[in-house]
Amino acid sequence: MEVVETQNLRKEFSGGIVAVDDLSFSINEGEIFGLLGPNGAGKSTVINILLGFVTPSAGHATVLDQDVQRDFASTRNRIGILPEGYSLYDRLTAREHIEWVIRTKNGETTPHSILERVGINDVADRRVGGFSKGMRQRLAFGMALVGDPDLLVLDEPSSGLDPAGIQEMRNTIRKAAANGTTVVFSSHVLPEVEAVCDRVGIMSDGQLVALDSIDTLRDQVRDTARIVLTLEEVPDNIGLRHVDGVRKVTVDGTEIRVDCHNATVKADVVRHIDQRATISDIISEKSSLEVLFNKYTDNLTADDGHPTAEVAQ
Ligand SMILES: Nc1ncnc2c1ncn2[C@@H]1O[C@H](COP(=O)(O)OP(=O)(O)OP(=O)(O)O)[C@@H](O)[C@H]1O
Numbered sequence: 001m002e003v004v005e006t007q008n009l010r011k012e013f014s015g016g017i018v019a020v021d022d023l024s025f026s027i028n029e030g031e032i033f034g035l036l037g038p039n040g041a042g043k044s045t046v047i048n049i050l051l052g053f054v055t056p057s058a059g060h061a062t063v064l065d066q067d068v069q070r071d072f073a074s075t076r077n078r079i080g081i082l083p084e085g086y087s088l089y090d091r092l093t094a095r096e097h098i099e100w101v102i103r104t105k106n107g108e109t110t111p112h113s114i115l116e117r118v119g120i121n122d123v124a125d126r127r128v129g130g131f132s133k134g135m136r137q138r139l140a141f142g143m144a145l146v147g148d149p150d151l152l153v154l155d156e157p158s159s160g161l162d163p164a165g166i167q168e169m170r171n172t173i174r175k176a177a178a179n180g181t182t183v184v185f186s187s188h189v190l191p192e193v194e195a196v197c198d199r200v201g202i203m204s205d206g207q208l209v210a211l212d213s214i215d216t217l218r219d220q221v222r223d224t225a226r227i228v229l230t231l232e233e234v235p236d237n238i239g240l241r242h243v244d245g246v247r248k249v250t251v252d253g254t255e256i257r258v259d260c261h262n263a264t265v266k267a268d269v270v271r272h273i274d275q276r277a278t279i280s281d282i283i284s285e286k287s288s289l290e291v292l293f294n295k296y297t298d299n300l301t302a303d304d305g306h307p308t309a310e311v312a313q
Pocket residue numbers: 013014017018019037038039040041042043044045046
C-alpha cells in the first residue's frame with residue numbers, strides 16, 4: 001500500500017521562487033525513505049506539503065489515503081513528526097512533554113515506555129531547561145513516537161546525538177518500520193541516510209533528480225571510486241587535479257579524500273602522492289552516498305576550488 005503519493009506537485013512562493021517543481025513519487029508502507037538534497041533544494045517544502053502545512057500551487061499529494069488539502073487534521077494524528085527547529089518547554093519535565101502529546105493525540109502509550117524507547121527514562125522528572133542538545137533531541141523523537149504513528153516524518157533526526165544515540169535511534173526507526181510504520185527521513189548527514197534508508201529521493205532545485213534504492217544508485221556510479229589517504233603532512237599544492245580520472249579532492253587536516261572515475265585511477269593517485277608526501281594510511285572505499293549525492297547535485301569541486309571534469313555516466 002502507498003502511504004505517500006504525490007503527482008506533479010509544484011510550489012511557487014511569492015516572488016516567483018519555485019521551491020518544488022513537478023514532483024511525482026510514492027512511498028510504500030513500512031518503507032524508510034530518505035529525502036536528500038543541498039540547502040534550498042525544496043525538502044522542507046515537500047515535507048510541509050505532505051503534512052498539510054503548505055498548500056501546493058499545483059498537483060496533488062495524498063498521505064495515508066487522505067488528500068492533504070482536505071480534512072487533514074485527523075490524519076495528522078496518525079503521523080509522528082520530528083520537525084526541524086522544534087520547541088520544548090523549559091519548565092516542563094520530559095514526562096510532562098510526553099503526557100501532553102499523549103493527551104493531544106489520544107495515544108494509548110505510557111510516558112514510561114516512550115522515554116525508555118528513546119533512552120531518557122532516568123531523567124523523566126527533570127525539567128527540560130537543563131537538558132543537553134542530545135537529550136532534547138531524544139525527547140523530541142519520543143514525542144514523535146507517541147501513539148505508534150503510521151507515518152513518521154523526521155527532519156535531521158540524528159542532530160546533536162552522540163554515536164550511541166545515533167545507533168539507538170537507527171534501531172528504533174528500523175523496529176518501527178518492521179512493525180509497519182512508514183518513515184520519511186530528511187537529512188544532510190549522508191552516512192546516516194545510507195545506514196537506515198531503503199530508498200532515497202535526491203532533490204536539487206525543486207526537482208527530484210534521483211529516486212531509487214541506494215544499491216541501485218550506487219550501481220549507476222560503479223565507475224566511481226574513493227580513496228582516503230592520511231599523510232604525515234599535506235603539501236601546499238598537492239596537484240591532484242592533474243591526475244587523469246580524478247573527480248573531486250577534499251582535504252581535511254592530514255586526510256585527503258579523492259573521488260576517482262574508476263578504481264584503476266586510485267593507483268595513480270597513490271603514486272602521485274607518494275612522490276610528494278609521506279603516506280601513513282590508505283583506505284579504499286566503495287561509492288558512498290556522498291559521491292552519489294555530488295553526482296546528482298553537480299556538487300563537484302577540485303582541490304583548487306575549480307570545477308573538475310564532467311561526471312562520467
Ligand atoms: N515561505 C517561503 N517563502 C518564500 N520562499 C520560500 C519559503 N519557504 C521556502 N522558500 C524557498 O524555497 C526554496 C526551497 O526551500 P526549502 O526550505 O524547501 O529547502 P530545503 O531543501 O528544505 O533547504 P534546507 O536544507 O536549507 O532546509 C528556497 O529557495 C527557499 O528560499
